[in-house]
Amino acid sequence: MKNGIHFMTFAIIIGIFSLNTAPASIVTDGLVSYWTFDKVHIINKTAKDVWGDNNGAIRGNPKIVPGKIGEALEFDGVSALVNLTALGDSGRWFGTSSFEAWIKTTNKKDWMTLINTHDDECPNWGIELNGINIRNKFEINEGTLHYYFNFEGPRECGGAGSTMGVGIFDGEWHHIVYTIDYIINEGVGGSGKRVIYIDGVPGSISNHGFGGNRALSPFTAPVHLGARKFPGKAHGHFIGMIDEVRFYDRPLTADEVLQNFQSIEPYNVAPKGKLSTVWATLKTK
Ligand SMILES: [Ca+2]
Numbered sequence: 001m002k003n004g005i006h007f008m009t010f011a012i013i014i015g016i017f018s019l020n021t022a023p024a025s026i027v028t029d030g031l032v033s034y035w036t037f038d039k040v041h042i043i044n045k046t047a048k049d050v051w052g053d054n055n056g057a058i059r060g061n062p063k064i065v066p067g068k069i070g071e072a073l074e075f076d077g078v079s080a081l082v083n084l085t086a087l088g089d090s091g092r093w094f095g096t097s098s099f100e101a102w103i104k105t106t107n108k109k110d111w112m113t114l115i116n117t118h119d120d121e122c123p124n125w126g127i128e129l130n131g132i133n134i135r136n137k138f139e140i141n142e143g144t145l146h147y148y149f150n151f152e153g154p155r156e157c158g159g160a161g162s163t164m165g166v167g168i169f170d171g172e173w174h175h176i177v178y179t180i181d182y183i184i185n186e187g188v189g190g191s192g193k194r195v196i197y198i199d200g201v202p203g204s205i206s207n208h209g210f211g212g213n214r215a216l217s218p219f220t221a222p223v224h225l226g227a228r229k230f231p232g233k234a235h236g237h238f239i240g241m242i243d244e245v246r247f248y249d250r251p252l253t254a255d256e257v258l259q260n261f262q263s264i265e266p267y268n269v270a271p272k273g274k275l276s277t278v279w280a281t282l283k284t285k
Contacts, residue, residue: 025263030098030250033087036267037243038070047073047082050267051246056225057083059234065241068102068173070266072243073226077112081227081234087247095151095182095192098248099127100260101225103176105240108143108169113236114176116228118221122159125149126228127178127196128236132163133228143169145203147178147196151214158214162206166198173243175199175261179251187213195251200261202254223247 034051035041041048042064047056060079064071073082099115111131117124123134127147131140134148145166150159168174175198182192189211196203222229225245226238252260 025265026246026260027248027252027256030248030252031246032249033084033247034267035082035084035245036070037064037067037073037245038266039064040070042071054085054087056085059083062226067241067243068104069244069264072102072104072241074241075226075238077107077110077237077239079234080237081229082225083229084223084225084245084247086222095180095184096250097180098246098250098252099176099178100244100246100248100252100257101176102173102243103168103240104171104173104243105129105238106169106171107239109140110239111138111140111236112238113224113226113228114238114242115178115223115225116236117223118228122150123148123228125178125180127176128228132161133236134161143167145176145196145198147194149180149182149194151182151184160194160206160208162194162196162204164196164204166203168198173241177252177257177260179257181251182208184214189214197254197257197261200258202257 032052033049033054035047035056036050037047041050045058047058049055059081060076062073062075062080065074066072075081101114103114107130109130111133112129114127114129116126125148127145129145130142132138132146141163143165144163145168146161146163148159148161177197179195182190184190191209193208194206226242227234228236
């Protein structure tokens with residue numbers, strides 16, 4: 001009888017582990033932060049980082065609406081944005097990183113920002129739609145996605161940017177991943193590539209080599225989702241919905257991007273508090 005009870009206990013534990021590995025089908029190796037924007041993870045004006053320690057601060061009044069997975073935030077194009085904090089010590093490794101989000105929009109004519117990082121002087125990396133605005137260079141390009149990566153060089157705000165026409169303005173959900181993979185050696189130069197994936201497919205690969213005295217730009221300012229806040233006043237506000245935002249400290253591979261694109265289970269589907277506790281313990285490495 002005693003052995004029987006032990007066996008049942010064992011079986012129950014296995015069951016719990018099985019239940020809780022299912023929602024972990026997203027890639028977690030290198031995952032730094034994950035904002036679901038589900039209503040259970042939004043408390044007042046705080047968007048909880050369910051994986052890391054970078055809770056986002058919601059500005060303006062984005063609505064909580066049905067999303068790609070659970071709920072999403074709907075940005076009004078006027079004042080809504082999320083300050084995703086400075087992402088901890090990301091300054092050390094943002095030359096090799098990945099940004100991921102689901103977006104839904106029909107605006108293909110107004111310049112708007114999906115994600116933007118910057119230091120005191122220059123934008124560092126980001127994604128903007130329907131135009132580019134890097135320092136004093138501003139132009140509208142309807143129906144495009146612009147992705148960029150900057151580093152310090154002899155000229156301020158040096159770097160690389162690419163613009164591509166994209167069919168993502170149809171009011172449906174689309175999955176965007178931006179991988180950055182640069183090796184930069186101060187005084188020598190470096191090389192790397194940037195890749196944009198749309199709905200799991202690499203839309204454009206930008207290889208880039210450079211010489212001279214370059215370095216990664218210091219990463220001193222908060223990361224902004226849904227607007228650019230540089231300098232001071234926010235502009236380039238996003239019009240549409242953003243959901244399931246993740247940030248990795250390494251470039252995801254094409255297979256991993258596809259895996260995340262296909263993983264549409266809500267984070268932590270465990271229905272009981274006890275299962276949530278097990279899950280929380282499991283993810284603490
Ligand atoms: Ca969500």
